[in-house]
Amino acid sequence: MLDDFFFRALIAGVGVAIVAAPLGCFVVWRRLAYFGDTLSHAALLGVALAFLLELNITLAVFLVCAGVAVALVLLQRRATLSSDSLLGLLAHAALALGLVALAFMSSVRIDLMGFLFGDILAVSKFDILTIYLGGIGVLIVLAVVWHGLFAATVNPELAEAEGMRPHRSNLIFVLLMATVIAISMKIVGVLLITALLIIPAATARRFASGPEQMAVLAALFGAAAVVGGLFGSLNWDTPSGPSIVVAAVIFFVISLSPLAGLLRPKTERIKGETP
């Protein structure tokens, strides 16, 4: 079955969605959507470096993203600029550098569109292996740091005072983000990775009564969006990456409808129905 390109795309896409969704929850809770954007912009610089130094693309993207993420964590600690300015600065510096570097390599023909919007239908068996090995690694680490990371998200000072290590959790979190971006770039492209992180999480928020539940629901919504998007793309001959995002948005819109309200947790519903 793995010989069928469409089936490979499905397997790869669902894997990425399931890994991205729990991290996406933290992106939503911590209001880090811009952070996801910054890392994915930096990914393009990683692509350029991979061609320049003849490295594995996924590895190069991970290294650049991790570098940018750690730089950001360090800069935030000695904040002289606001976080959003720092993010914008780093994002566009990395994007511009990446584009300039790519332009220099006139000898190599690079499918820039493929990196910007993803090329899920060209996923190889090796890509699937990378996604699943990397993804399982990410999920295991996330499960280990989950409790501490969640406490640090609610209130870092409280977490630290009561014996947890929020700084360490934050560092691990940004490295996990870098990994997810490296392995999902080929699926949806650098411009749409953030969508795969935050839209399923935002959809799940309406139905979840606890953080763990929200992560699982987000993974389900993400996987459903990949399946829906890919079939849509096949059916109407639309680009696959954007189609997945459109499917995710459709789920989000449905979650806002009154019908979806019936599925929401009881306490929430009572609140919602009082005029």
Place this chain on the structure above:
Amino acid sequence: MSVGSSALVTLENAGLEASGKWLVRGVDLTVDRGEIVTLIGPNGSGKSTTAKMALGVMKPTEGSAKRSAQLNIGYVPQRITVDWTLPLNVRRFMSLTRRIPSQSAHEALEMTGVAHLAEAEVRTLSGGEFQRVLLARALARKPDLLVLDEPVQGVDYTGEIALYELISRIRETLNCGILLISHDLHVVMAATNRVICLNGHVCCNGTPDVVVESDEYRRLFGDRAAAAIAIYRHDHDHTHLPDGRVRHADGSITDHCHPDDGHHAHEAVAADGDEGRHA
């Protein structure tokens, strides 16, 4: 652990500088088991900063902060907002930093009078309710050291007194040390072993009686401060329960506390700071 001392936490000449300005300086402080140490002082006097140095959240720029090994801390921060994007109910919040058995969580919520809110989403709570949940969460950890930064802000008046009574009871049942930051001078004076009066540095410190008599204290808080003490220096003939009801000396329980309901041995306490006319 520091030599020859059983102190849970010790600050020695501790000070913190941030962007060229000393937030607080020269603080000496120890908290022992079974002791309530209260920090008082005007806004910006460095109370919260001092607490954070004691907690280890902030590292003193000068001096030192030592905590005994394996210290189990319960912390009620001054300000905490839970983002509305977080799906978090009270039950899950109780286990935020360490898993708490649901029995202990329930008991702690019961003590602070909010057991009925266990399933409520944290962001839907009122300020006072959330404050009670915060206190319950810190208590449920069965800490060696409780650090309470304005623990009753936003709590209604009767609840406030009940919570302070709970805090002072907790010290005995858990045999923990308590570092308390409070604006409620009268309550502070009634339950505290030691008071440290801050204003960027330690103005004065000692037992409540000593501090109240000091000139620095009077200068900082004025005559109102002395008056506050007088009101609360009397024997209580009734107890405010956490849920707002009142248990009287004769064992009966009523919803409210009226001076002329026959349960009281004394008339209303004069609010002007007189010693009151107690039986």
